[in-house]
Amino acid sequence: MRKKLIAAAIILIVLAAAAASRMHLNADPDQPEPEAQPLVITEPEPCHTGTVVVYGEGVRESVYNGSIEIENDGGDGNDIRIYVYAGVGGKK
Numbered sequence: 001m002r003k004k005l006i007a008a009a010i011i012l013i014v015l016a017a018a019a020a021s022r023m024h025l026n027a028d029p030d031q032p033e034p035e036a037q038p039l040v041i042t043e044p045e046p047c048h049t050g051t052v053v054v055y056g057e058g059v060r061e062s063v064y065n066g067s068i069e070i071e072n073d074g075g076d077g078n079d080i081r082i083y084v085y086a087g088v089g090g091k092k
Helices: 002-025
Strands: 049-056 059-072 081-084
Touching: none
Parallel strands: none
Antiparallel strands: 049 059, 059 081
16 A cells, blocks of 8 residues: 555656646747846935933933934944034034
8 A cells, every 4th residue: 555655656746747847848938038127225325413312320311412423333343432522513
């Protein structure tokens, strides 16, 4: 009984492979391949303004809105360096 099941499974696999290859051969050879579209990646201009909130012991102590310069965001493994220019449009 087991040998018959294995033989039937092999026959089904062979028939499925033959049908798949026949479908591929019957494809319309005159139909052109679709043309690949170029990939366009756009990067927005960086923003130089934002908000900094300072907390001390869970209580908000200060809020700054204005010009911020991020010299290093720490992504390179070095210390984070952020400059806040309170005299340039910043308010407390």
